[in-house]
Amino acid sequence: MASSKPLLKVDQAGIRFGGLKAVSDVNVELYPGELVGLIGPNGAGKTTFFNLLTGVYVPTEGSISLNGEKLNKLPPYKITRKGISRTFQNIRLFSELSVIDNVKVAYHSLAKHTIVSSILRLPGHFGGEKDMDIKALEFLKIFDLDHYKDEKAKNLPYGKQRRLEIARALAASPKLLLLDEPAAGMNPKETKELMELIALIREKFNLTVLLIEHDMPLVMGVCERIYVLDHGQLIANGTPEEIRNNPKVIEAYLGEEVS
Known part of the structure; x- marks a missing residue:
């Protein structure tokens, strides 16, 4: 140990x-x-x-x-x-969101840009979004899902949906x-x-x-x-x-x- x-x-x-x-x-x-x-x-x-x-x-x-x-x-x-992060017995993805956006959801509490910068579309908003895109794509590569990044989650084969759920759980830095x-x-x-x-x-x-x-x-x-x-x-x-x-x-x- x-x-x-x-x-x-x-x-x-x-x-x-x-x-x-x-x-x-x-x-x-x-x-x-x-x-x-x-x-x-x-x-x-x-x-x-x-x-x-x-x-x-x-x-x-x-x-x-x-x-x-x-x-x-x-x-x-x-x-x-x-x-502590988890996956579920029954897959719980955001089926209508893209594969990469499913991973980015996990970063919401870690994002550096503020609500104000997002509403006003300030540079900090775009910088934060770019950082999340890069990090999310890194996770997708580990799980061999980067080629599906723009696909809707519901369109992935079952086994890859399982991989995506694990990738999203890991993106929360547990x-x-x-x-x-x-x-x-x-x-x-x-x-x-x-x-x-x-x-x-x-x-x-x-x-x-x-x-x-x-x-x-x-x-x-x-x-x-x-x-x-x-x-x-x-x-x-x-x-x-x-x-x-x-x-x-x-x-x-x-x-x-x-x-």
């Missing part, structure tokens, strides 16, 4: 919806530079947990901290500014990147390319990555550690080899392939 202090610390966090405990007593620590998986059966609470980390839901118990700073009651946009089932709907070739891409961006951007995924070869192939959720509670945490042979994990998947 690159640091003895966790980047993300989740201490007995949970949330209730009425009388139902959707997630309960979850303890997670992620260290700078780690690539960690979060797996579990459908309905185990994985996406709910991501929603807690990003402020979509407010924990009703426990605490969530990034770099020692408590995030519990911050709205999503402030948590993004603190350094310390922690949350990927929610990035391989969903991909064919084997696209999944293999995604595995390589996740490893590349972790190294290139010096990121910590937490990955929800049902594709076990992908998870076992790229993750250093894996947490397992079942019915809203953590039942295991360990290396891929430890998780693969954990009786509780095998039972929770009710015969699903974990290797």
